[in-house]
Amino acid sequence: DSSVHEAMKLDKKYRSIGIIGGRTGAGPQIMAADEAVKATNTEILAIELPRDTKGGAGHGSLIIFGAEDVADARRAVEVALKELERTFGDVYGNEAGHLEFQYTARASQACEKAFNAELGKSFGLLVGAPAAIGVVLADTAVKAANVDVISYSSPASGTSFTNEVILTFSGDSGAVRQALIAAREVGIKLLGTLGSEPVTDTVPYI
Amino acid sequence: DSSVHEAMKLDKKYRSIGIIGGRTGAGPQIMAADEAVKATNTEILAIELPRDTKGGAGHGSLIIFGAEDVADARRAVEVALKELERTFGDVYGNEAGHLEFQYTARASQACEKAFNAELGKSFGLLVGAPAAIGVVLADTAVKAANVDVISYSSPASGTSFTNEVILTFSGDSGAVRQALIAAREVGIKLLGTLGSEPVTDTVPYI
């Protein structure tokens, strides 16, 4: 409806919207949405990161796709939901916190909107929670490979006050992956010292 | 005390204050405070919405009444607490999230302060959590009746990063109620697909 469109500050040319929301997780949903916009005739209208109380120290998510045709909006949601299995692959949690690692060889509009990634370039993202662990992971990643830092987010800036540090970076695809793999190794050890062995619920893809 | 008054940025003419706080819920407390200012010689000095960790995806509340006389401040708190039973009537929750619907035929100072409602006019409010459900409810409400949107709040703006979408609107009182009833019907179904049947703890009033 157009009065809601206006209140939501959405461009009226998108007569249909597709919505993805999660109480737990933001990175996996954003990466999944990134694949969905590549695969469909849609655009990302909004990415918002609630500070939900479910799921510990991190964000939930609200992602809105816009499409001129309702079939495109529906298709984008379907693609994104299918991708979630994969994009949750490198999310590792235990009772003390969580770690997340994401990689794409070719960033699209969701990574651009959420993290200022350059379209079409290799892109990496790492999250450490509690934030103190994230600081160490960020340091580890940039020392492990020749990557360019895009953004550094922490409880007081760039997050919704979550207890996380989030680092995003670009570079050639080998370097981005190498930085992520080094940080993942350190992160799993470090978070493991605060609780049980951190595990993923699905299958690592990086 | 006057140095606290100053730090709290309260007008010194209010020598007494009445305080209502909740770890769970903001809309019901605001609507109850709205009745309390109508019924007493007080004003609303502050309405703040903490992101508490109790009560899932939504807000807590802190509401401060000001009065020149301590009896008025006390009376406002009493009226508000008594109204809470009613204003929690259309709050529906399950393990996946919650819904809230509020209506007043005549908005007063609390609705104005919290939501920019026009004094003395019909006013409706709906909340959907997680936020993705709220987007659908907002769309449903404005399609169901001829109402004017006052505000649309989402995790990144107008909320304290809660996983909610909140829509407020005015119109003639029949239209406001019709919009709320339509959204409530859709909301209970939709939230029910993510968990058990959403239920209220008290008695619906709309």
Place this chain on the structure above:
Amino acid sequence: DSSVHEAMKLDKKYRSIGIIGGRTGAGPQIMAADEAVKATNTEILAIELPRDTKGGAGHGSLIIFGAEDVADARRAVEVALKELERTFGDVYGNEAGHLEFQYTARASQACEKAFNAELGKSFGLLVGAPAAIGVVLADTAVKAANVDVISYSSPASGTSFTNEVILTFSGDSGAVRQALIAAREVGIKLLGTLGSEPVTDTVPYI
């Protein structure tokens, strides 16, 4: 690494950093860090207050020490961790909320950075959660002794949307302690009416 240093907006002269993080608690960590900077050749580079979901209605913390020498950074972390036992002494909790009282005869850089305390002066801090209790504690403290209010924080300003009121103040050291003791007495009674007797996990020091 220097690209992370830059993204974190840290002065490059600090080649080593020490990190303290908590999912639960901010005041105790800040007071402990305050002792640590007094005792070591370090500075406080950052104090951030996540809104973690662990630990109820309050903040977590991320504190970063900077040092030119790695031994100093490590020593600062050691001192701070050792102080935590004491600084958690006047934190009282039950299922309904929590209270916190902190005192130092001589505020240092962490109190200055986090709360705008004057260096070298007596400093007191009180927290009440839920926020409605904090309003009463703030009023009690300033009525009990001749103290100067430094800051008043509430869910909508000065906190990360936590359900807390935080008051900080200075004055002569007897007055600061007297204000804290009066507020503590009222706070324990008041929070106790909402649940079980509020207790500390360690030993009160004020």
